[in-house]
Amino acid sequence: MDLPEISDLIVQFDPQTGQRLPVVQAEVVERFLSLGSKQAARVVAGIPSKNGLLLEDAVDAMLLRSHIEMQRLSEEFAHGSRVREVLLDLLAAFRVSGIPSPYRVVDLGCGTGFVLRWIAAHGGLGDDVELIGADFNTTLIDAANRFARLEQLKVRFTAANAFALPEAATILVSTGVLHHFAASSLAAFFAEHGRVGTLAFAHWDFQPSPLVPFGSWLFHVSRFREPLARHDGIRSALRAYTAQTLLQAARDSQAEFSLGVYNPLLGQLPIKRVFHAVMGVRPNLMPAFASASGQRFSRWHAWS
Ligand SMILES: C[S@@+](CC[C@H](N)C(=O)[O-])C[C@H]1O[C@@H](n2cnc3c(N)ncnc32)[C@H](O)[C@@H]1O
Structure with missing residues (x-):
């Protein structure tokens, strides 16, 4: 997986329980920047967050669109x-x-x-x-x-x-x-x-x-x-x-x-x-x- 898709990183599940896991916005932004993808980093930085965590509702609304x-x-x-x-x-x-x-x-x-x-x-x-x-x-x-x-x-x-x-x-x-x-x-x-x-x-x-x-x-x-x-x-x-x-x-x-x-x-x-x-x-x-x-x-x- 040379360059992941945004949707691969903004939603995470526990593989055992299937429970949704919190996603730290800065980590995903940093990951895309380190991979040289400013465009993806910009999209993730623009997702509403609270206490540094991406807001699930905002992520889901974006995925649905x-x-x-x-x-x-x-x-x-x-x-x-x-x-x-x-x-x-x-x-x-x-x-x-x-x-x-x-x-x-x-x-x-x-x-x-x-x-x-x-x-x-x-x-x-x-x-x-x-x-x-x-x-x-x-x-x-x-x-x-x-x-x-x-x-x-x-x-x-x-x-x-x-x-x-x-x-x-x-x-x-x-x-x-x-x-x-x-x-x-x-x-x-x-x-x-x-x-x-x-x-x-x-x-x-x-x-x-x-x-x-x-x-x-x-x-x-x-x-x-x-x-x-x-x-x-x-x-x-x-x-x-x-x-x-x-x-x-x-x-x-x-x-x-x-x-x-x-x-x-x-x-x-x-x-x-x-x-x-x-x-x-x-x-x-x-x-x-x-x-x-x-x-x-x-x-x-x-x-x-
Ligand atoms: C890119 S989307 C698929 C798009 C969709 N097929 C379409 O044509 O619009 C990939 C989806 O696969 C789902 N997925 C991957 N493995 C799965 C599995 N074993 N059972 C159910 N859903 C799975 C993920 O949750 C994700 O929403």
């Missing part, structure tokens, strides 16, 4: 329909293979829940499917539930660890989460999928490419207004992992999945998409998934 702006990325790149397409193929494969329902689709680190709300609004997954978004951040989850209520959608959001839900996910998805983990903890992340008995996963994140520095800067400067969202959005794209790193970590986890990268290129062109997905499907379900995907299966680039 940033996540609402982040929806623009998903809207721009038609992300909802891309995730839905993969889910439809996986669900078809489960049904043909006689996997008992209900099928639980969990969005890990769902933020304000745009992806699952989009999917719920467009429907068609079947009555045997439950949509659940999970995120540690209660402010984002409260907003996701409020939006879902207003939009009258059949989806629920819970402030929890996605790997510790009372009923485990059948399919785990995420968007823009993988780059938040240190490289050394990626294998442990993938190992969790095996531990909780997930049948398939698809994690989307930015795809590194030579166009990223300029493209990401241009998009964030033109479409984002919140300073934290601009800074973190540009950093996210720059620090995202390559497919090789992600697949190697998934393989090192020894969880039993057929692994691949899904939809990394723009059609038949040798042009990288903004997002790619690292995917895992239980080996016994791969033939049914390939058959359900049909033509789309050509977008699956198997681990070799």
Whole structure:
């Protein structure tokens, strides 16, 4: 993690209890200054504080505004329909293979829940499917539930660890989460999928490419207004992992999945998409998934 995002440092949790921890403003400002990031230091210095500690309400309000702006990325790149397409193929494969329902689709680190709300609004997954978004951040989850209520959608959001839900996910998805983990903890992340008995996963994140520095800067400067969202959005794209790193970590986890990268290129062109997905499907379900995907299966680039 060469240069952290602001959101990585202004919210801290006790890893054992999940309790929010106080954050000393001066320490975070100093950390960014020592890393040469005056812009990030300025943003943190501007957050209201009391007795030197960042005020949680102010931090949460800033994170919420940033996540609402982040929806623009998903809207721009038609992300909802891309995730839905993969889910439809996986669900078809489960049904043909006689996997008992209900099928639980969990969005890990769902933020304000745009992806699952989009999917719920467009429907068609079947009555045997439950949509659940999970995120540690209660402010984002409260907003996701409020939006879902207003939009009258059949989806629920819970402030929890996605790997510790009372009923485990059948399919785990995420968007823009993988780059938040240190490289050394990626294998442990993938190992969790095996531990909780997930049948398939698809994690989307930015795809590194030579166009990223300029493209990401241009998009964030033109479409984002919140300073934290601009800074973190540009950093996210720059620090995202390559497919090789992600697949190697998934393989090192020894969880039993057929692994691949899904939809990394723009059609038949040798042009990288903004997002790619690292995917895992239980080996016994791969033939049914390939058959359900049909033509789309050509977008699956198997681990070799
Ligand atoms: C950059 S945000 C995700 C943004 C969101 N997916 C979107 O597209 O707007 C990353 C989120 O992942 C959450 N997170 C990371 N690991 C998690 C886990 N195991 N369970 C639930 N949430 C997790 C963090 O709380 C954080 O809010």
